[in-house]
Amino acid sequence: MINTDVIIIGGGTTGCGIARDLALRGIPHYLIERGDFAAGATGSCHGLLHSGARYVVTDPQAAKECISENLILRRIAEKCVEPTGGLFVRLPGDSKRFRDRFLKCCEDVGIPTDVLSPSRAIDLVPELNPMIEEAIKVPDCAIDPFRLCMLNAISSRQAGGGFLIHHEVIDIIKEKGRCVGIKAKEKFTSQIKVVRGKIIINATGAWGDKVAALGGSHVPLTLSKGSLIISNHRLTNMVINRLRPPSDGDIIVPNEAVCLAGTTSISVKDPDNIKVESHEIDTIATEVDHMIPKFGSTRMIRAYCGVRPLFASGVEDTRAISRGFRIIDHNNGLFSIIGGKLSTYRLMAEKMVDIIMTRFDKKVPCTTAQIPLDGQDELTGYPLSKRLKDMDDIICECELVTRADVEGVMNRIGTKYIEDIQHRTRLGMGPCQGGFCTYRALGVMQEMGRISPEDSIRILKTFLEGRFKGIRPALWGDQLREEQLVESIYLGILSMSSK
Ligand SMILES: Cc1cc2nc3c(=O)[nH]c(=O)nc-3n(C[C@H](O)[C@H](O)[C@H](O)COP(=O)(O)OP(=O)(O)OC[C@H]3O[C@@H](n4cnc5c(N)ncnc54)[C@H](O)[C@@H]3O)c2cc1C
Structure with a gap:
């Protein structure tokens, strides 16, 4: 005990x-x-460190908290945050009245803004829809949860x-x-x-x-499911939002070499029983395409969803909470x-x-806003240039994870779960979605005596099934071809059973 x-x-x-x-x-x-x-x-969110601008018209208190925490986290969690900046883009037909309210509310809450002409915005993000009428720059960032x-x-x-x-x-x-x-x-x-x-x-x-x-x-509680898609390319170096009241498919966030596009908001009853629906993928792809027209023809590598816990019971319109x-x-x-x-x-x-x-009747003040997070320098992963330095004995080619990285995690936390290695190294998060690296990593775990061969088959199956849940909604074009190759490796060469 x-x-x-x-x-x-x-x-x-x-x-x-x-x-x-x-x-x-x-x-x-x-x-x-x-x-x-x-x-x-946390692990299924959009990875957006909000400036608060998204909520500034509908929920100014939440917006105020976001801008103040945005400034703090950029300071204390430097290695988790990419200060990309964000653009709210106004497309033909989007309300000019909403735009005026948005600017006024940002000023009231203290969110700095810069109104950009279409050409200045396109200089910053060349893949933007050339039809945009204007863009408003805000201090949004990308964050690694x-x-x-x-x-x-x-x-x-x-x-x-x-x-x-x-x-x-x-x-x-x-x-x-x-x-x-x-x-x-x-x-x-x-x-x-x-x-x-x-x-x-x-x-x-x-x-x-x-x-x-x-x-x-x-x-x-009211539970609101949100779904997202991951594109195989980094189509923008800035967070792109649509300048309108919060709605489906109106944000795209750069994340390392990819982009996360979403989201949706659908009321659900059970957080353990959720999946991405194909109509959500269609909605996100269509909406994001309006902001970045190349999105629709870009390869998607997976989709995922998570549940927002909103404090209220039985409210139908989850975006209003x-x-x-x-x-x-x-x-x-x-x-x-x-x-x-x-x-x-x-x-x-x-x-x-x-x-x-x-x-506990103790008076010790909070210092988390002043003291930077410990351990930031030891982290593998971000930035990519750090991973490019040591290319010996690669286990995951998509994300440049080496044998030493896998062994390092095993030695530190002694895990039996491949997901733990994934979350600490990005193993299996690239285009092949674990197709080539999972069995190699399990081999390393076996060699280190942490799992038995029987365990490794069970872990492999569970992991691949989990990955497939996310790959399935994005199966078309190149991603479908890649998945067929992965399937033939596991079922054909390695004789795994699909049952
Ligand atoms: C689709 C989506 C996109 C989002 N995008 C953003 C964004 O871009 N920026 C942003 O700021 N916010 C975003 N959010 C909101 C944000 O993700 C959440 O507010 C935040 O992550 C909640 O963190 P949490 O720790 O409270 O909950 P969670 O991250 O859900 O953590 C709860 C934990 O409890 C564990 N647990 C449950 N039951 C048990 C049990 N019986 N025993 C032990 N453990 C248990 C779960 O496994 C889980 O890990 C998004 C949310 C969603 C759903």
Whole structure:
């Protein structure tokens, strides 16, 4: 049994941000996550560090939080953020009145803007639709959610914080009406671990109500699914938004060598039962094509979706719900923290930990806005030039991941999950989607004695099935040809069964 002061359930940005803040204020804690870090909405988001401009007309409070956190994260999380800048483009037929309100609201909230003529905008992003009427420049950025979670976790670990990843909380232990601990089941072995704590924080986003129910509490949630597509090329070096009220398919974000285009907003009931629908892909492709006409003829490598946890119950129009966040004290030792944005995770963590400090009667101020995240220099991955330096023994050609990178992750975290290596190195995230590198990485894991041959076949199948879920909605043209090749390697040469 493990004893600690604060138990955090959920390893998205909210949970990892809380762990780091607790660590910097000297509070012992343990974080429990059922997958790897960023397994929920965090890892399936758009990767946009909002300037706040998207919400400035509809939700000025959320916009204010975004611009202030945008400035902080660019400073403390430099290696996770690419300061691309963003353009809001106005196309023929888009409302000029909305544009005027947008500029006025940006001024009120303090978001700097620069109105550009079509030719100045096209100088910045040559693939833009030449028919645009104007563009407004704002300080949007691209952000890597996986790296952001892991760096927050590193800070926490350095201060003695504990983590159990691939452990699902299956029960909250109650004594005399108070929540005093959790039971967690390890995914691989089904082993049960017990962690006891004085305070439990439910930071499970879309799963917030399910987890609160384990402690006999309730969180009013509306779940909104959003889908995105990944293009094989970086079609823009800036974030491109459509200058109109938030709608489907109106943002494209550059991310390393690719672009993420989306999104949609569809009310769903169960966050564990979601998939990308083909009509969503059609809508996104059509809408993004209006801003960047080359998008439609560019190869797509996969699609994915995630669920936004919005604080409200039973609201039909999910875009009308505020993107602000709420902290709920269930008055039994359990707190839930719900809503918000990835862009505002640090602020959410600060407010949560402020409350915890009062419960422990301690007065240590928050310093997460001043101290840069630990571990930024050791990270593999971004920038690409760092990966180009060492090209020996390549395991993943698409993303330039070497044997040393794979062994490095194995030695650091001793995982049995190929996804953990993927999230820490980008293995399998390129055009072949793991077709050529997955079996090689599993070979390395076997050579290192971490998994048996039987385990490796089971892991390979589960991983390929997971990847296929995302590839399936983008199967046409070159991506279809590539997938047929991958299928013939696994089913033909390696004699795997499709059952
Ligand atoms: C499609 C989409 C696009 C988005 N784009 C952006 C964007 O570009 N910029 C931005 O700022 N925000 C964006 N957001 C919002 C942002 O992703 C979320 O607000 C944020 O990531 C929520 O983080 P979280 O940690 O609260 O929740 P999550 O990331 O969902 O984390 C909850 C975690 O709890 C874990 N969990 C659940 N149940 C259990 C259990 N029983 N035991 C243990 N662990 C459990 C899950 O595995 C998960 O990892 C987007 C959201 C979506 C859905």
